[in-house]
Amino acid sequence: xxxxxxxxxxxxxxxxxxxxxxxxxxxxxxxxxxxxxxxxxxxxxxxxxxxxxxxxxxxxxxxxxxxxxxxxxxxxxxxxxxxxxxxxxxxxxxxxxxxxxxxxxxxxxxxxxxxxxxxxxxxxxxxxxxxxxxxxxxxxxxxxxxxxxxxxxxxxxxxxxxxxxxxxxxxxxxxxxxxxxxxxxxxxxxxxxxxxxxxxxxxxxxxxxxxxxxxxxxxxxxxxxxxxxxxxxxxxxxxxxxxxxxxxxxxxxxxxxxxxxxxxxxxxxxxxxxxxxxxxxxxxxxxxxxxxxxxxxxxxxxxxxxxxxxxxxxxxxxxxxxxxxxxxxxx
Numbered sequence: 001x002x003x004x005x006x007x008x009x010x011x012x013x014x015x016x017x018x019x020x021x022x023x024x025x026x027x028x029x030x031x032x033x034x035x036x037x038x039x040x041x042x043x044x045x046x047x048x049x050x051x052x053x054x055x056x057x058x059x060x061x062x063x064x065x066x067x068x069x070x071x072x073x074x075x076x077x078x079x080x081x082x083x084x085x086x087x088x089x090x091x092x093x094x095x096x097x098x099x100x101x102x103x104x105x106x107x108x109x110x111x112x113x114x115x116x117x118x119x120x121x122x123x124x125x126x127x128x129x130x131x132x133x134x135x136x137x138x139x140x141x142x143x144x145x146x147x148x149x150x151x152x153x154x155x156x157x158x159x160x161x162x163x164x165x166x167x168x169x170x171x172x173x174x175x176x177x178x179x180x181x182x183x184x185x186x187x188x189x190x191x192x193x194x195x196x197x198x199x200x201x202x203x204x205x206x207x208x209x210x211x212x213x214x215x216x217x218x219x220x221x222x223x224x225x226x227x228x229x230x231x232x233x234x235x236x237x238x239x240x241x242x243x244x245x246x247x248x249x250x251x252x253x254x255x256x257x258x259x260x261x262x263x264x265x266x267x268x269x270x271x272x273x274x275x276x277x278x279x280x281x282x283x284x285x286x287x288x289x290x291x292x293x294x295x296x297x298x299x300x301x302x303x304x305x306x307x308x309x310x311x312x313x314x315x316x317x318x319x320x321x322x323x324x325x326x327x328x329x330x331x
Contacts, residue, residue, distance in 0.1 A: 017037070080099055131294050138296045177241050203266075211290060
């Protein structure tokens with residue numbers, strides 16, 4: 001993507017060495033931006049050339065030095081805990097709230113004080129809900145769905161409120177993105193488990209699933225974040241962003257299998273039986289991911305930022321599976 005700004009605009013990225021941060025930093029560098037990184041993990045050797053400066057520090061423990069924002073055009077906040085733990089552990093909850101909510105508030109206040117033009121924060125669809133009503137994708141106007149049930153979702157919801165409080169009526173534009181499940185090379189979580197099971201040709205009891213889920217590929221998400229940097233667009237707000245059309249769980253498994261050159265081996269077991277079994281062994285989250293909908297609408301973001309997904313779902317899954325197979329057998 002061609003840069004929207006004059007060459008050399010400074011972008012500060014937190015969490016720049018992670019699953020999303022690494023490809024985003026590479027893309028922004030190639031578009032002509034100067035990247036200032038802040039992270040708890042030093043960049044890999046191949047990533048180092050993309051940073052003008054990298055500050056190795058823990059924002060949980062170190063007060064943010066606002067001098068780092070001198071001359072910075074935009075902050076992109078990717079830092080956060082991603083593991084979707086259940087509520088109940090007070091110590092764990094404090095950790096989530098600190099990194100996922102207090103750190104974004106600290107950065108937003110610093111952006112306001114230093115006159116940073118744009119503050120882009122990566123939230124999550126789970127800041128709204130873990131599921132969506134059947135055939136009713138979540139949109140920016142969705143209301144009355146209750147509080148998120150996971151620590152992750154709750155902390156993301158609080159962060160959104162903090163950012164709004166810090167930047168509303170300020171000169172700093174804020175853009176909060178709520179992506180669904182992000183997929184790409186080196187996958188994690190449920191997608192990695194599915195890929196492993198499909199590769200082992202294990203029969204999967206998912207044929208009866210009618211669930212539809214929204215996704216966004218890593219490349220499409222990086223493209224959407226870069227679109228937010230367009231200096232011609234001054235719209236603040238909270239936006240869902242996704243690949244576009246939602247995908248059925250059965251279609252997801254079949255697409256993974258096709259990318260591997262094999263069959264999906266799906267079998268039909270009544271959903272009620274699977275729900276009871278998952279609840280019995282404490283795997284409610286797994287049941288929800290595989291049998292309940294979580295669809296979002298991306299139309300508002302697409303219109304406001306003149307953006308559309310560049311990579312199809314099939315292409316993204318093929319690249320994800322390829323990376324898995326290459327890592328498994330690097331010949």
